[in-house]
Amino acid sequence: MEETRLCSWTVCRSIFAIFQWWSFNVAVIIMNKWIFQKLDFKFPLTVSCIHFICSSIGAYVVINVLKVKPLITVEPEDRWRRIFPMSFVFCMNIVLGNVSLRYIPVSFMQTIKSFTPATTVILQWMVWRKYFDWRIWASLVPIVGGILLTSVTELSFNVLGFCAALFGCLATSTKTILAESLLHGYKFDSINTVYYMAPFATMILAVPALLLEGAGVLEWIQTTPSLISSFIIIIGSGVMAFCLNFSIFYVIHSTTAVTFNVAGNLKVAFAVAFSWMIFKNPISAMNALGCAVTLVGCTFYGYVRHRLPNQLPGTPRTPRTPRSRLEMTPLVNDKIDDKV
Template sequence: MEESVIFQWSVFRSLLAILQWWGFNVTVIIMNKWIFQKLDFKFPLSVSCIHFICSSIGAYVVIKVLKLKPLIVVEPEDRWRRIFPMSFVFCINIVLGNVSLRFIPVSFMQTIKSFTPATTVVLQWLVWRKYFDWRIWASLVPIVGGILLTSVTELSFNMFGFCAALFGCLATSTKTILAESLLHGYKFDSINTVYYMAPFATMILGLPAILVEGGGVINWFYTHDSVGSALIIIFSSGVLAFCLNFSIFYVIHSTTAVTFNVAGNLKVAFAVLVSWLIFRNPISAMNAVGCAITLVGCTFYGYVRHLLSQQPPHQELLGRPRLQGIGWNYFRL
């Protein structure tokens, strides 16, 4: 009976973590697009930097001021060896996402982000030499095909935004692997991860933001009509970004990185619908079909991964480990 209650609570906590992540994720995406398109604040590096500054302040307040979470002490060597690489990849991921939002519609960007399972498999195959069941590769076919169809038929296609979103998928895969390694290997909680990660990300992004966009931001201050209300929206997106960063690591800590990626694919349809209702970007019939094929492919991929995870592990010929599904546990330290 007690085990049943614990299991139900675990499932409820995982579901709650996923739902709050969906809410914060879609809200931040819509607000960022609004900032770039409606407020004419076309500076993705600066927006990303504001997000990380707000995350740094938020984590400090939660741990040091409100003392809602105890501080997990990390040796300086481990900060640079473990947290800094994850911060760097996470920073690249956020910047590429904002850059893609600057140039392409939310619906197109979110569809491309569904390419993440494919980049994850390819990354592990090329870099870590992991081997996958043929059904995993087959499940990626509709994902890749749907992305190609969506890209060819996208009415607001922009090559720079498309490439930024595509490379963002690669950064997402790498970031998720590193995040789970840190959380599970070092028993980090989500708020401590943000506490250590966000200052690194701010340090990494601060100088490039000033050098590349500083002049444009100053000019925007002098030319924009309602600077005060615009700044409220921009910094509100930063506060929500802190909540999003917290929820991302909370999802990974409460479930697994695989569930995180699969749940991310399920929110795409909702994000596409909300963005279309707000921005009314043109979507052709074939473009919608391509998006649907991608989502079906992601669902099929999750189903295949689940089937393979139920099989007992066995060794590949020549003694090489065979990776069933995604196999994130291979990266726990």
């Protein structure tokens, strides 16, 4: 009886974790698109900077005020040598995602973001000479094919938005690959990661946002009739962005790797459908087919990665964190530990 009750609670917790993750993720995407399209606030750098400020404040409150998670102490030298590079990639990832939302529909942007597994494998193979089983490469075929089909048949195609989303996949892959190697020795969770990375990201982005978009933001403030409600929506998107980071931590600890992968792909489908109902962007039958093929490929990729060993015997591995100044010069090292 106790085992049945425990099993039911585990299932319920997993379902709740997945749905709250979906809710925050879709809310951030829809709110950002609403800001760019409906509020005519066409300043992705400023939106990203507001997100980082809200995330910094939220992480501080969760750790130092609410005491939900203990603070992981990081040496000052490691903050600049390890966390700052990660913050830069983290910043580029968020900015490119917002830039892509500025120019292309949510459905197209989300489909391109599904290309991330392919860019991760290709980066590891080209830069770090890590070799993969043929089934890994085979699982990328439907992902790439679906992206190509979606791009060719996209009715609202925009080159800048497409390139921003594609380079966003590259930034996401780079962040994923470097995370464990750069933060080697620190058992980071998502809240502590945001606690240390968000202030750096704000610092990196504040000056470019002020120089490139400051005048436009001032003009928008002067010409917007419903300024207070618009400001609430923009700040609300930043709060949702922080909640999304917190929800990722919860869902990872409440589900298995396979469930997380499948739920992520279903989340993309949910976001595409929900955004279409709100923004009514045109989607052709072939475009929808390309999106479906991509999601199936991502699911198959996650299944193959879960079933195969993390590393084939005798193959080069992803580099660990440099342990001395001599090792910091060559990023690629023959004697390296696999932490991916």
